[in-house]
Amino acid sequence: MLRYLLLLVALLLPLNSFAITPEEVMKSSQAAFLYPGKDFKARVVMRLVSKSGSERARELTMLRKNYGETGGDQKYFMYFLRPADVKDMAFMVYKYPGKDDDRWLFVPALNMVRRIAAQDRRSSFVGSDFTYEDVSGRDIADDTHEITKEEKFGGSESYVVKSTPKAGDTDYGYKLSWIDKRTFLPLKEEYYDKRGTLYKVFTAEEIKEIKGFPTVVKRTMKNLQSGHSTETVFSKVDYNIGIEDSLFTERYLKQPPKKWLD
Amino acid sequence: MKKFSLVEFSVNHPKLVVVIAVLITLGFLTQFPKIKTDTNPKNMLPPTSDVRVWNDSVDETFGLYEDTIAVGITSDEGVLNERTLGKVLRITNEVLLIEGVAARDLNGLPTITNVTAEAGTLKVAPLMAELPKSVAEMERLKKDLTENPLFTGRVISADGKTTAIYIPLEEGANGKAIADRIKEVVKKEGGPERYYVAGDPVARDTFGAEMFKLMAIFAPIAGAVMLLIRYLMFKDLFLSVTLMMDAMMSIIWSMGLLIALGFPVHIMTSMAPVFLMAIATDSMHIFNEFYFRYREKKDKKAAIIETMRAVGRPVRYTALATAVGFAVLMFMDIVPVKVFGAVVAFGTVALRLLSFSFIPAMFTFVKEEKLKKVASGEDASTGMASGFLRGLASAGAHSPKATAFICIVIFALSVFGVSRIVVNNNMVEWFKAGSSVRSADAALNAALGGTSLGYIVAAADEEEYIKDPEAMRQIEGLQRRLEKLPVVGKTSSVVDYVKRINRVLHDDDPKYDTVPSSKEEIGQYLFLFSMSAKPSDLDNVVDYPFQKANIWVQLKTWDAEAMRAVMKAVDEYKLENPGKLEFKPAGIAYFNLIWNDEVLWDMLKGFIIALVVIFVILSFNFGSAKWAAIGYIPLLFTILIIYGVVGFMGKDFDMPIAVLSCLSLGMAVDFSIHFISRLRQRLSEEGPAGTPSNESLTDALLWTAARPGKGIMRNAVLFASAFSVMLFAPLTPYITVGAFIVSMMLLSAVLTIICLPALIVLFRSRLFGGN
Incomplete structure (x- = not known):
């Protein structure tokens, strides 16, 4: 509805009559990148590479279910497989737009579920270069957006959107995103620190279409300052598999259902 | 003998010798603007030395920074009050903006990772991202600070009167510029708190600045003192200045050569000018003898040549001994010591060369009646x-x-x-x-x-x-x-982190401030910690x-x-x-x-x-x-x-x-x-x-x-x-x-x-x- 309204407004404007607004680009990108399908499942392998080339691996199964529209509530379930000593650890997130997540963690060694405070969305996700926000998304209304240019990137026509956080509580000053005009997936993101220096780069390395949804199956985040980088590969990706609501409870944190964890 | 011919040549063609000496000096002088200094004590050993290779590998393995500046903030009434904490927060935020500061790994009250449990919820987050807003929040901060052994002695002193901010620097960052900027930032905040900016980069740069002061002020003062004493000894300004020029020329030659060859001036080499000035005093023997001889002979040229014949041998041997004494340093392992030895040895040889050419040449310019007057005292x-x-x-x-x-x-x-x-x-x-x-x-x-x-x-x-x-x-x-x-x-x-998490997960029960009994538990705690902490917390x-x-x-x-x-x-x-x-x-x-x-x-x-x-x-x-x-x-x-x-x-x-x-x-x-x-x-x-x-x-x-x-x-x-x-x-x-x-x-x-x-x-x- 909003989209049509915006379109109508755009049509009435004499200039830029058919242009898409930067907010729309970001909204579409959020839908394509973080909200496709009713639900989603993937086996995630993260490779954390230090400056000296040492590696750490993280492997987990991720399940996600959307509630409502794009930008609405979501629930995540992460079940860790690697490193070996954290096997059976499970992590559950209720994500709400405009307020803090609820997070729970199951610690198998203590057979205990703990709530975890979700204070800083910009903190590292399991020690990787991705932040929690990179994994689960950022509210579009938190930033001001601006299309700085349109250019071909990696063979795809894309919008380059500059997003500047409205509040100063982020670790970066602004972000440039290259959004594919066709799939609306982010192809590349550049993070500039508050001094205006580029320091972190996200790249969508490989995109596959799964059940009609273009999906970034391989991505990297490289921190140019620390020299650290993280590569994330999705396999066994599936959409609309019918994840039930009951999964996202403490009970299944302790004993995750086998059928989702192959 | 060859040296005697050099003396005779100089006495016979004094102007030519002086012009050549001055030209060579000017040539070396042109190198001076290229001067570089190195005050990093690390460079005393070459980068390939075992200890540096090992330390570098440790830095790399654990993601450590070579340089960190520490800012101490002290208040007699304790730092845990709104005013002082506000300053800490503002200083931190401003420092984070300074070019060259590794912002992601800065540790201070506002940024250091804290692990707590509150109403059953585990929290791994920066300790004081914002100012405590209520009395309860302030009490909470005090509790966190005193209970967590990772903080005491690091970001807070045991008596609560001092807090510190640790500011790591990116590789190749300009430590002095950053330290100066930090000093400006803390100055702006003002008292009654006292601020201390410390750390290797600060010490190094202060040292470098003092070193230049020494070369630019103390070496010339030493020269002036020598000039004065010489004047008192010989009562002749021209000759005193000649003796000084001898020293100055050798300093300019050797330092010019050092700079031209691309060596940085290290703490050792910065002392070379003063050493050379002192070594140049050896030409005193020539003067001393010259005055005695002149009194006896009354003929300037003959006195010069006889003087050189009498003192030539000891002067040559003392120069040789001095040069060798310094040249021996070239066989050392410490690079700046080698360079220093070479510079002074070269300067000593240059001095002697000047003693046998420039000085006799300058003698010929002294008026006879003046000599008579001075020599009568000898x-x-x-x-x-x-x-x-x-x-x-x-x-x-x-x-x-x-x-x-x-x-x-x-x-x-x-x-x-x-x-x-x-x-x-x-x-x-x-x-x-x-x-x-x-x-x-x-x-x-x-x-x-x-x-x-x-x-x-x-x-x-x-x-x-x-x-x-x-x-x-x-x-x-x-x-x-x-x-x-x-x-x-x-x-x-890492044990401190594990113990801390163990305690926090067990409802902050001090009984669990221990190493857990199974590997799984430890692994899971560390993973849990790494889920929210700064990556460097564990990497370090x-x-x-x-x-x-x-x-x-x-x-x-x-x-x-x-x-x-x-x-x-x-x-x-x-x-x-x-x-x-x-x-x-x-x-x-x-x-x-x-x-x-x-x-x-x-x-x-x-x-x-x-x-x-x-x-x-x-x-x-x-x-x-x-x-x-x-x-x-x-x-x-x-x-x-x-x-x-x-x-x-x-x-x-x-x-x-x-x-x-x-x-x-x-x-x-x-x-x-x-x-x-x-x-x-x-x-x-x-x-x-x-x-x-x-x-x-x-x-x-x-x-x-x-x-x-x-x-x-x-x-x-x-x-x-x-x-x-x-x-x-x-x-x-x-x-x-x-x-x-x-x-x-x-x-x-x-x-x-x-x-x-x-x-x-x-x-x-x-x-x-x-x-």
Whole structure:
């Protein structure tokens, strides 16, 4: 509805009559990148590479279910497989737009579920270069957006959107995103620190279409300052598999259902 | 002989010689704008040295920064109040914006990772991202700070009056610019809080600035002092300036060459100008003799040539001895020491070249009547100074046994003093007490865990072993052991994180402030921690495959010996508690220890080489090992007395003193060379060959003490006055050098004039018997 309204407004404007607004680009990108399908499942392998080339691996199964529209509530379930000593650890997130997540963690060694405070969305996700926000998304209304240019990137026509956080509580000053005009997936993101220096780069390395949804199956985040980088590969990706609501409870944190964890 | 032709050529073509010398000087002068300095003590050892390679690999494995600036904020009423915390927060936010600051890893109250449990919820987050808004929040912060052992001694002092911000710098960042910017930021916040900006980069850059001050202000002052004293001695401005020019030219040549070859000026090389200025005083002997000769001959040209003939040999040999004394340094392992040795050796050779060309050439420009006036004061028999020297020498020559006895007593005392020498090096003490670097360091050391950082790297032979409770307990035991040492302020390791999480997960029950009993538990705790903490929190203390752990050891002193005590305790612990982990020291404190040892060892080696080489030169010069041995005694005695005094004073035998011991040989030997050469010359001129009679020997000794002795004394006084300027230098190594050289020159001159006559009389038959 909003989209049509915006379109109508755009049509009435004499200039830029058919242009898409930067907010729309970001909204579409959020839908394509973080909200496709009713639900989603993937086996995630993260490779954390230090400056000296040492590696750490993280492997987990991720399940996600959307509630409502794009930008609405979501629930995540992460079940860790690697490193070996954290096997059976499970992590559950209720994500709400405009307020803090609820997070729970199951610690198998203590057979205990703990709530975890979700204070800083910009903190590292399991020690990787991705932040929690990179994994689960950022509210579009938190930033001001601006299309700085349109250019071909990696063979795809894309919008380059500059997003500047409205509040100063982020670790970066602004972000440039290259959004594919066709799939609306982010192809590349550049993070500039508050001094205006580029320091972190996200790249969508490989995109596959799964059940009609273009999906970034391989991505990297490289921190140019620390020299650290993280590569994330999705396999066994599936959409609309019918994840039930009951999964996202403490009970299944302790004993995750086998059928989702192959 | 070749040298004589150079002198004659210079006397015959004085203008040409002067023009050539000035042109060469200007040529070297053009190199000066390219000057670079290097004040990083790390560069004392080459980047390929074992300790640097190892330290670099440790830095890389654990994501550590080479340079960190620490800002201490102290308030007498405690820092945990809204006003002070507000300042801390604003300072932190501003510092984060400074170019070159590794913002992601800055640690202070606002950013350091805190692990707490509140109403059943685990929280891993920055401790104070924003100002506490209520009394309850402030109380909460106080509780977190006091309960978490990771904070006390690091970001908060035990008495709550001091907090610190640790600001790591990106590789290649300009430490001085950042420190200056930080100082501006804290200045803006103002009192009543006191601020201390400390850390390696600050010390290094302050040192660099002081070093330039020394070169730009102290070296010229030393020159001016020498000029003044020369003027008082010779009452002729033109000649005094000529002598100065001799020194200036050699300084410009050697420093110009150094810069042209692309070497940075290091703390050692910054001292080269003052050394060269002092070495240039040797040309005093030429002047001294010239005045005597001129009085006798009344012909300027002939006097010049005769002077050079008389003093040419000793001057050449003293130059050779000095040059060799410094050139020996080129065989050392410490790079800046090598460079320093080469620069001074080159400068010494340049000086001598100028002595045989430029100086005789300049002599020809002096008006005859002026010379007459000055030279009239120069009479070995009537001059006051000469009379005094004659008196000194006669004491030695007439009562050789008493003189020898007194010497033996002083010798014994000195040996006792030397036995009390403590070998140590403390780089913060290179700054004067009361300097801002020293007081910042002292303030932070008093309040927090210690500013000097060492690491103990624990390594297993299998991956994942660090997560084993056995490994954790071994590390924890070592930490407790090290913390018992008085020099250790604080230790931290991965174990502290594990224990903290264990406690927090068990509803903050202090009973669980222990190492968990299973590997799974530890692994899961660490994973849990890494889920929200800054990646560097874990990276700094454990490597990727969990095969190595890094124990941070904060030392309360920069004494090199402190790290030795830590390493000894580690070895003992390992012996008593054998486990699978091997421990290896690293970090800047370890580097300082290694470097200290290497310098001392290097210098000892250099000292021995210099001893041998100078003995050979002396033997060659005197054509006799016996004379060389006699000439050696005042020299060795001087050094022994100085070290005896160092021992009695309780001053640490540190790097500057070690370097000096090596250098002093080449310089102190000059007086013996002059004295013995001229004595033997006199004997051969006045009497028949063979053993001289007691009487004629005493006569010759007294003549030597009075005439060349005056040159020796003038040389020593000049030398000492030039170096005494360094006593007022802003950095202690320069003060040490100044005090050492002043006392060495005066002592060796006096000892030469008193002891040599006594020894020569005592050993008369042996010395002359062989001839």
